[in-house]
Amino acid sequence: MTSAGIVVFPGSNCEQDCMRSLAALGASPQYVWHAESALPDVDIVVLPGGFAHGDYLRTGAIARFSPVMDAVRKHAEAGGLVIGICNGFQILCEAGLLPGALRKNAGLKFLCKWTEVRVENATTRFTSRARVGDVLKIPINHFEGNWYSDPESWRRIRDNGQVVLTYVDNPNGSLGAVAGLCNETGNVMGLMPHPERACEATLGSDDGGVILRSMLDHVRDSVA
Amino acid sequence: MTADLLVHRELGLTDDELDQIRAELGREPTYTELAMFSVMWSEHCSYKSSRLHLTKLPSKGDAILVGPGEGAGIIEVAPGVAVAWKAESHNHPSFVEPFNGAATGVGGIIRDIVSMGARPIALMDSLRFGELDDPRTRYLMDGVVHGISSYGNSVGVPTVGGETAFEDCYADNPLVNVACLGVVEHKLMQGRATGTGNKVLLFGSSTGRDGIGGASVLASAGFDDSSMEKRPSVQVGDPFSEKLLIEASLELVARDLIVGLQDLGAGGISCPASEMAAKAGTGIYLTADDVHLREQEMQPFEIMISESQERMLAIVEPRCVDEALAVCAHWGVPARVIGEVTSSDRLEVDVGGDTVADVPARALADAAPVLDRARQRPEWIDDLQASPNGGDPPEDLAGALSTLLASPSICSKRWVWEQYDHMIFLGTIGPPGGDAAVIRLPDREVAVAISTDGPGRYCYLDPCDGARLAVAESARNVAAAGARPVAITNCLNLGNPEDPEVMWQFGEVIRGISDACNALGTPVTGGNVSFYNETKGRPIYPTPVIGMLGVLDSYRTAVGVGFVEEGHQILLLGSTDPGDFGGSEYAKMIHRIVAGTPPKLDLQAERSLHLLLHSAATQGLMASCHDLSHGGAAVALVECAMAAHLGFSVDISDVCPQGEPHSAWFSETPSRAVVSCAEEHVETLAGLAATHRVPLSLIGVTGGSDLDFGPFAIELTTVEEITERALPNTLSASMDR
Amino acid sequence: MAFSAQVNVMLKPGIADPQGQTIERSLPVLGYTGVRDVRVGKRIELQLEAADEGEARDRVTEMCDKLLANPVIESYEVTIQ
Amino acid sequence: MAFSAQVNVMLKPGIADPQGQTIERSLPVLGYTGVRDVRVGKRIELQLEAADEGEARDRVTEMCDKLLANPVIESYEVTIQ
Numbered sequence A: 001m002t003s004a005g006i007v008v009f010p011g012s013n014c015e016q017d018c019m020r021s022l023a024a025l026g027a028s029p030q031y032v033w034h035a036e037s038a039l040p041d042v043d044i045v046v047l048p049g050g051f052a053h054g055d056y057l058r059t060g061a062i063a064r065f066s067p068v069m070d071a072v073r074k075h076a077e078a079g080g081l082v083i084g085i086c087n088g089f090q091i092l093c094e095a096g097l098l099p100g101a102l103r104k105n106a107g108l109k110f111l112c113k114w115t116e117v118r119v120e121n122a123t124t125r126f127t128s129r130a131r132v133g134d135v136l137k138i139p140i141n142h143f144e145g146n147w148y149s150d151p152e153s154w155r156r157i158r159d160n161g162q163v164v165l166t167y168v169d170n171p172n173g174s175l176g177a178v179a180g181l182c183n184e185t186g187n188v189m190g191l192m193p194h195p196e197r198a199c200e201a202t203l204g205s206d207d208g209g210v211i212l213r214s215m216l217d218h219v220r221d222s223v224a
Numbered sequence B: 001m002t003a004d005l006l007v008h009r010e011l012g013l014t015d016d017e018l019d020q021i022r023a024e025l026g027r028e029p030t031y032t033e034l035a036m037f038s039v040m041w042s043e044h045c046s047y048k049s050s051r052l053h054l055t056k057l058p059s060k061g062d063a064i065l066v067g068p069g070e071g072a073g074i075i076e077v078a079p080g081v082a083v084a085w086k087a088e089s090h091n092h093p094s095f096v097e098p099f100n101g102a103a104t105g106v107g108g109i110i111r112d113i114v115s116m117g118a119r120p121i122a123l124m125d126s127l128r129f130g131e132l133d134d135p136r137t138r139y140l141m142d143g144v145v146h147g148i149s150s151y152g153n154s155v156g157v158p159t160v161g162g163e164t165a166f167e168d169c170y171a172d173n174p175l176v177n178v179a180c181l182g183v184v185e186h187k188l189m190q191g192r193a194t195g196t197g198n199k200v201l202l203f204g205s206s207t208g209r210d211g212i213g214g215a216s217v218l219a220s221a222g223f224d225d226s227s228m229e230k231r232p233s234v235q236v237g238d239p240f241s242e243k244l245l246i247e248a249s250l251e252l253v254a255r256d257l258i259v260g261l262q263d264l265g266a267g268g269i270s271c272p273a274s275e276m277a278a279k280a281g282t283g284i285y286l287t288a289d290d291v292h293l294r295e296q297e298m299q300p301f302e303i304m305i306s307e308s309q310e311r312m313l314a315i316v317e318p319r320c321v322d323e324a325l326a327v328c329a330h331w332g333v334p335a336r337v338i339g340e341v342t343s344s345d346r347l348e349v350d351v352g353g354d355t356v357a358d359v360p361a362r363a364l365a366d367a368a369p370v371l372d373r374a375r376q377r378p379e380w381i382d383d384l385q386a387s388p389n390g391g392d393p394p395e396d397l398a399g400a401l402s403t404l405l406a407s408p409s410i411c412s413k414r415w416v417w418e419q420y421d422h423m424i425f426l427g428t429i430g431p432p433g434g435d436a437a438v439i440r441l442p443d444r445e446v447a448v449a450i451s452t453d454g455p456g457r458y459c460y461l462d463p464c465d466g467a468r469l470a471v472a473e474s475a476r477n478v479a480a481a482g483a484r485p486v487a488i489t490n491c492l493n494l495g496n497p498e499d500p501e502v503m504w505q506f507g508e509v510i511r512g513i514s515d516a517c518n519a520l521g522t523p524v525t526g527g528n529v530s531f532y533n534e535t536k537g538r539p540i541y542p543t544p545v546i547g548m549l550g551v552l553d554s555y556r557t558a559v560g561v562g563f564v565e566e567g568h569q570i571l572l573l574g575s576t577d578p579g580d581f582g583g584s585e586y587a588k589m590i591h592r593i594v595a596g597t598p599p600k601l602d603l604q605a606e607r608s609l610h611l612l613l614h615s616a617a618t619q620g621l622m623a624s625c626h627d628l629s630h631g632g633a634a635v636a637l638v639e640c641a642m643a644a645h646l647g648f649s650v651d652i653s654d655v656c657p658q659g660e661p662h663s664a665w666f667s668e669t670p671s672r673a674v675v676s677c678a679e680e681h682v683e684t685l686a687g688l689a690a691t692h693r694v695p696l697s698l699i700g701v702t703g704g705s706d707l708d709f710g711p712f713a714i715e716l717t718t719v720e721e722i723t724e725r726a727l728p729n730t731l732s733a734s735m736d737r
Numbered sequence C, D: 001m002a003f004s005a006q007v008n009v010m011l012k013p014g015i016a017d018p019q020g021q022t023i024e025r026s027l028p029v030l031g032y033t034g035v036r037d038v039r040v041g042k043r044i045e046l047q048l049e050a051a052d053e054g055e056a057r058d059r060v061t062e063m064c065d066k067l068l069a070n071p072v073i074e075s076y077e078v079t080i081q
């Protein structure tokens, strides 16, 4: 069974939802406290949403110094899967595991709403269950989701196919309407929408399962 | 140190109260004691003006595990599954500083829930402001919503619903009422200082001078320009510390490390220390030197009454102290043992070896005077009720409908609730935008439906009938979502209790709530009274906000307001009275009149409707259901269509044959709902309605992209534009402080 | 004439600053000891037209009172260049 | 020795500043015209121990690089007293 370590920072708050949704998809998730300096033996690392350290100073600014982040970096360098959702995405950018930075939404309001995101690259380990152009309905929930990068890096990111998801209707001013992207090696992804909130039709959509299942598929296939 | 003769007045105590304190102590009080009495005996903490009346509210019921008097009411919603439910007001702090006032209001109600050993899983906010054409009102509203959003989202509790209404009378006195729902995870906690020799653990943020005398100063006196001077007591919310405090508290409960728990709010340490001892019949000995401070050289009285946020007090057996401290340390929550439980019945406070306070715990917690304040029915009310109620026909029906849809109190509140995380915990089956929020309890089948309602205009015209209508509407909202109304919490917002007319309103409100709760079978599990809501002598409308909680045995039977499919039948349940325009949105918006008497309510008819809706929902007969409230049938129909982006064609000319045409459209007769269902269920529904003696009329079918009312039709996209743009357009104009 | 103005807006003394406290607590973990009293505020920079420096200062001060600072909890400091 | 440090953290030039723009747009409504280029950043004040001013500046600069500012979007300015 695919194992996942959900990192809990002080101030994280979506860890329980990640736990429930991953378990419902058949994975075996466990929590990892941010002060741990080693990760348990897991296939996937999840940095969940929330407000690590209150998001004080800047989102993710303090969290990236948590002891566990060294272990997360090593896991990533060894090719392990890492997904950062919302605050997790912000932390990955601050830690330099993903490019760019997340600024305040252009409208200067917190936004919790359903969005449609388009799959731009279906060959990643996070989107193998989708096709390019598929539109997924997944909610966002953030004040700082306005992704930015300098023009030069932006060109490289695009050319490399690192843009994984874009908003159909850009809610926050994100450069290139980026909703989610991955690193150059394709094993670390960050996204502002919350796939774990879209795993049950009763709640409005189960499209988030496409992303989470793609990861589980990848782990299963690479073991086999 | 003995208190100066007039110091008590400065602290807000009357001469009589000082005499009573002397009698309790058998000597002159010290300054610290006087300060502690002043906060504990303030209106806000002691309920001295309201207590006599509150005892008349029905509070017993099979499902009620804990009634009023504790941190929150506890309701059993399924065998072995209990939830906590409580509302609080934070009106005055939110006027002084909207962002932080509202934020700390959210923090306060969350701690109330946690103090019961429950995990907070949903918030609701009931907001009242002045009219939006005033830039200052826009500033207040923006700040309040941002404050709730910032605190609630960060602390990780979804804000799943509420209400937002606008009346001139709230211009200088907005209402910010917040309710919180929690689920008891391991065991129910209570605020009891049991076990002589047990330790008193203070944990959470450090104690500073912020908020000294907040409760007594801000919430227990009238407002005037000098209130701006009271600003140093403004507090800044820290949702991050609160989040850690929640996790630490719940872990202490789950690991059985504490025997008593209470939050710190109004009254500071004095409040839980005296109340926990008084309830357990014990005493508490505190060393104020051990309190972790944020500022230097704080006086003992400051330490005892500071209302610094994000703190809790626990009672711990000596053998568990180390483990409890370790739990707090794990979460990064500062914690200190500051005293112990004694076998005396006194609260003793020691500083540097000197006793600065030694008072019977009960004297602080329970002995505040109970006042039977004068009540006087206002003379103006007869004239008001006898005046025309604003029910005259409009110039044109379509124009009136557009005006109502754009009215700030009716239009879409998306601008508000999109700023709130309303999805966390994966339980929001019924999101904001519907009648009630439906929340599935974590990992369970059972769900609760919650709604807050407080029709201020109705209560102004007739506080008793208005309060009955408030209870009825909140119950109808949860019934429309498919739930069985079970219990209420409340926030009663009124003017100055020293004004006999306000006190009369209060008595009438209590009478109305009791009456309705008895008839609807929904006891009161607790609540909050907020007096002194007035500026320059002008009281607000009496505004009882009712927080209704209903239960759905399965979340799967929840019903939404939006139509579901083309070709469904649309039914109107209940009968419509042509004259129900007093205090209506129609009368206010079309004729600028707030007069007459509020709509007539037959509580038996109301209850029958709830029973009908609940059983229809349980049997899966309804595709959608929306109760009728502000704006009447026409507005409700439009809302059903917009929620699903699906049009309709209806004829409502027959539903109110006695009245002029606009009565059928806009009259606010209670006890009604619009339902849509598949053709094959119409007969069964009609049979069920007959059994419950609820009138039913078939009024049309769903489908298309127009709202076809017969006399005229509007495009769905047009009304969507009207109601969705109303708030954003208004609020994008300037905001002045 | 064109002037540059800088406004520093800080929480008043005595008003809790959870943000500053959180940063302060995290610094030792990063190896920075001996840091105290961390306070976080806002800095606003702008350009404006005014007849002279005095007028520029008066206008910016007025803007602070009305919009840029929240006098209930914040104090501010204006520099004009 | 104890030093006071002030750090101004601003968005880099060229990076859109919606907060600044919002203020700029609302100033004319309040009667303030002729105001341009409003930028909103953070100001952090702190006290620290260091052997001399140079060391204090170095330590604060290091804190900025590591924690107080995000080099992707922000620049900073340190003053020591």
Ligand SMILES: Nc1ncnc2c1ncn2[C@@H]1O[C@H](COP(=O)(O)OP(=O)(O)O)[C@@H](O)[C@H]1O
Pocket: B124, B125, B126, B127, B159, B160, B161, B162, B163, B164, B409, B410, B413, B416, B417, B431, B432, B433, B434, B435, B436, B437, B452, B453, B477, B629, B630
């Ligand atoms: N301040 C608010 N916070 C969250 N949701 C709100 C707020 N105000 C209104 N809403 C939501 O908007 C919808 C309409 O509110 P309202 O017109 O008061 O409903 P009703 O008439 O059924 O009581 C509800 O779902 C309500 O929860």
Ligand SMILES: [Mg+2]
Pocket: B434, B435, B436, B477, B626, B627, B628, B629
């Ligand atoms: Mg309703």
